[in-house]
Amino acid sequence: MTSKMKRQLFKIIFSFLFMVISLILKIEPDIYSKILFVIAYLIVGYDIVMKAFRNILKGKVFDENFLMTIATLGAFAIGEFEEAVAVMLFYQVGELFQSYAVDKSRKSVASLMDIRPDYANVYREEKTERVDPEDVNIGEVILIKPGEKIPLDGKVVEGESLLNTLALTGEAVPRRVSIGDEVLSGCLNQDGTLKIQVEKQFEESTVSKILDLVENASSRKSKSENFISKFAKYYTPIVVIIAVFLAFLPPLIIQDAIFSDWLYRALSFLVVSCPCALVISIPLSFFGGIGAASKMGILIKGSNYLEALANTEIIVCDKTGTLTEGVFKVQKVIPIGCSEKELLKYAAMAESYSLHPISISLREAYDKDINEKLVTKTKEISGKGVFAKVDGKEVLVGNEKLMDDEKIKFTRSEELGTVVYVAVDKKFCGSILISDKIKEDSYTATKEFKKNHVEKVVMLTGDHENISKSVAEKLNLDEYHAELLPQDKVSWVEKLMTQKSASGKLIFVGDGINDAPVLALSDIGVAMGGLGSDAAIEAADVVIMTDQPSKIVDAIMLSKKTMRIVKQNIIFAILIKIAVLILSAFGIATMWAAVFADVGVSILAILNALRILRVKNWIKR
Amino acid sequence: MKRYKFKISGLDCASCANELEESLKKIDIIQNVTINFMTEKLIFECFEEEKEEALENIRRVIKKEEPDVEIKEV
Numbered sequence: 001m002t003s004k005m006k007r008q009l010f011k012i013i014f015s016f017l018f019m020v021i022s023l024i025l026k027i028e029p030d031i032y033s034k035i036l037f038v039i040a041y042l043i044v045g046y047d048i049v050m051k052a053f054r055n056i057l058k059g060k061v062f063d064e065n066f067l068m069t070i071a072t073l074g075a076f077a078i079g080e081f082e083e084a085v086a087v088m089l090f091y092q093v094g095e096l097f098q099s100y101a102v103d104k105s106r107k108s109v110a111s112l113m114d115i116r117p118d119y120a121n122v123y124r125e126e127k128t129e130r131v132d133p134e135d136v137n138i139g140e141v142i143l144i145k146p147g148e149k150i151p152l153d154g155k156v157v158e159g160e161s162l163l164n165t166l167a168l169t170g171e172a173v174p175r176r177v178s179i180g181d182e183v184l185s186g187c188l189n190q191d192g193t194l195k196i197q198v199e200k201q202f203e204e205s206t207v208s209k210i211l212d213l214v215e216n217a218s219s220r221k222s223k224s225e226n227f228i229s230k231f232a233k234y235y236t237p238i239v240v241i242i243a244v245f246l247a248f249l250p251p252l253i254i255q256d257a258i259f260s261d262w263l264y265r266a267l268s269f270l271v272v273s274c275p276c277a278l279v280i281s282i283p284l285s286f287f288g289g290i291g292a293a294s295k296m297g298i299l300i301k302g303s304n305y306l307e308a309l310a311n312t313e314i315i316v317c318d319k320t321g322t323l324t325e326g327v328f329k330v331q332k333v334i335p336i337g338c339s340e341k342e343l344l345k346y347a348a349m350a351e352s353y354s355l356h357p358i359s360i361s362l363r364e365a366y367d368k369d370i371n372e373k374l375v376t377k378t379k380e381i382s383g384k385g386v387f388a389k390v391d392g393k394e395v396l397v398g399n400e401k402l403m404d405d406e407k408i409k410f411t412r413s414e415e416l417g418t419v420v421y422v423a424v425d426k427k428f429c430g431s432i433l434i435s436d437k438i439k440e441d442s443y444t445a446t447k448e449f450k451k452n453h454v455e456k457v458v459m460l461t462g463d464h465e466n467i468s469k470s471v472a473e474k475l476n477l478d479e480y481h482a483e484l485l486p487q488d489k490v491s492w493v494e495k496l497m498t499q500k501s502a503s504g505k506l507i508f509v510g511d512g513i514n515d516a517p518v519l520a521l522s523d524i525g526v527a528m529g530g531l532g533s534d535a536a537i538e539a540a541d542v543v544i545m546t547d548q549p550s551k552i553v554d555a556i557m558l559s560k561k562t563m564r565i566v567k568q569n570i571i572f573a574i575l576i577k578i579a580v581l582i583l584s585a586f587g588i589a590t591m592w593a594a595v596f597a598d599v600g601v602s603i604l605a606i607l608n609a610l611r612i613l614r615v616k617n618w619i620k621r
Numbered sequence: 622m623k624r625y626k627f628k629i630s631g632l633d634c635a636s637c638a639n640e641l642e643e644s645l646k647k648i649d650i651i652q653n654v655t656i657n658f659m660t661e662k663l664i665f666e667c668f669e670e671e672k673e674e675a676l677e678n679i680r681r682v683i684k685k686e687e688p689d690v691e692i693k694e695v
Contacts, residue, residue: 054688058685058686060686063637064634064636064637095633095634098634099633102658102659105659106659106660106661220655221655229636229639232636232639275636276634276635276636276637278636279634279635279636279639280634280635280636280658282635283635283657283658283659284635284659286659287659287660
């Protein structure tokens with residue numbers, strides 16, 4: 001509790017005591033008891049009355065303070081002392097609870113993103129010094145002990161350890177790092193001591209960028225927020241005007257109508273007309289939603305995007321790096337007349353001088369040191385492959401064309417992907433299949449898309465038709481379009497944008513590097529594997545820190561959950577308010593009910609909104 | 622146009638935040654004004670050379686509408 005809240009609490013308690021004393025003692029003559037009520041009122045309502053007067057001078061008549069002041073002073077005027085105090089008292093209790101809840105949710109969202117490092121241990125003049133991360137310069141070496149947060153981005157120069165990226169990515173599996181590895185600020189060092197050479201200033205470090213993004217996430221407001229603020233703008237004046245009519249018209253028109261009765265009803269109207277209860281729960285819900293998302297490693301740049309995600313109709317995905325791992329790997333080795341190991345050895349050695357991704361993947365699969373002295377007369381045959389003398393044997397590694405050209409009889413492989421054929425001394429030895437692998441997570445994700453009422457999942461890729469087709473079939477996608485140039489992707493997204501319904505949204509998911517135009521064009525641009533990529537964080541509306549497409553499902557589910565709560569709150573608040581208005585117009589509801597319709601409703605709405613923060617309880621797959 | 626971020630504290634309720642935002646939107650030289658009640662942020666855009674003038678205007682409006690509210694650059 002802040003000191004302001006504590007003061008407020010004291011006032012409430014004192015005021016309540018005075019009220020109770022007055023009620024119990026029933027001091028005679030009546031005037032003493034009334035004085036006690038006035039004291040109780042002033043203790044708890046003085047601030048409000050003062051603010052109200054200040055605001056009238058400025059012409060702000062529909063302000064909450066003013067409405068409460070008129071309502072309670074009116075109650076005094078018609079002799080309802082007890083009620084005047086009670087209304088003010090409960091209004092203040094509600095306000096106190098409200099600020100407590102807001103404060104609490106601010107703090108719990110902040111703790112969800114508790115990644116800000118407090119200090120850095122920097123080596124200066126052969127000693128370590130504990131300084132503010134902002135005071136560390138590029139090139140300095142910092143020491144990170146087990147259990148400490150990495151304060152700045154850099155490179156490991158000494159030590160080895162497991163890093164926990166949970167706070168950044170929502171991903172629980174730790175990552176092993178050793179000398180030469182890049183490390184990102186915000187990760188938790190688990191078991192070893194590391195020395196890191198700093199490569200970025202604190203403001204440029206990953207942790208600062210993420211915090212900045214989360215803290216400014218709600219800079220764009222959602223439709224629901226705009227709706228409710230517009231609603232509040234008309235609602236309050238209308239109710240106040242009706243209240244005025246209610247106070248003065250019936251006594252003039254209806255015979256035997258007692259003015260004070262109708263005034264009482266009108267005063268209840270003023271209490272119900274306060275707009276705050278309606279307004280507060282909506283930004284609070286979105287705030288909670290965005291906070292919960294960051295906890296899962298999903299950064300959402302505005303409540304408008306969180307709102308839009310719930311209406312996802314079409315998901316357009318990039319292939320390489322999004323649905324597939326984006327890394328070429330040897331998937332299959334089919335030797336003929338030799339062992340798998342031998343086949344790989346010849347291929348890897350012949351390709352040992354090349355930096356082509358295919359060659360790299362061959363060497364990775366072989367996974368042994370290559371004695372380069374054994375490889376001679378290496379010759380690249382452009383567009384076809386490589387010739388080399390390995391250990392005195394003539395080795396050819398390449399595609400079908402190479403085999404045809406050299407007139408080598410070989411078995412054509414029907415596998416999808418890149419097939420490398422190997423011949424030793426003009427004799428075919430087998431083939432090796434190298435391809436990009438579909439992420440395990442993509443299978444889960446595409447299945448879950450359908451469960452969440454996504455109508456269409458489309459893959460756009462620059463890759464070959466046959467490979468794309470196989471990926472699309474394996475993942476059960478609705479559509480795919482292959483062999484596209486970047487500008488073709490734009491026109492496909494344009495075309496797909498016309499296929500959705502008026503309220504439906506199109507999401508584009510890519511790695512965020514070459515997709516800037518499509519990310520901007522789609523309703524929601526999602527960049528994957530955002531950890532460490534500034535370009536992705538910059539270009540997208542939603543950044544997924546890990547490279548799991550299933551996080552999109554989480555984001556959609558979270559969005560739906562948030563929207564359900566937002567709708568519940570809007571409907572609940574408006575219904576209760578209208579019900580109480582009608583009941584008080586007929587003199588059935590008392591001012592007590594009116595106070596409930598104001599602060600009671602807002603408290604319930606806030607409690608409802610806070611449910612979003614309990615992510616763990618509902619994300620289960 | 623440059624984007625400026627301020628911490629805005631002392632706002633009592635979400636509705637007051639919206640009203641203040643409305644009033645700030647009437648200042649000509651600043652654009653895309655948002656007040657986020659939850660994160661306590663005031664964000665606006667203006668030309669760099671007009672920043673001081675913009676701030677003066679913002680402070681004037683705040684003083685008139687919500688005298689308890691304070692802003693601080695972040």
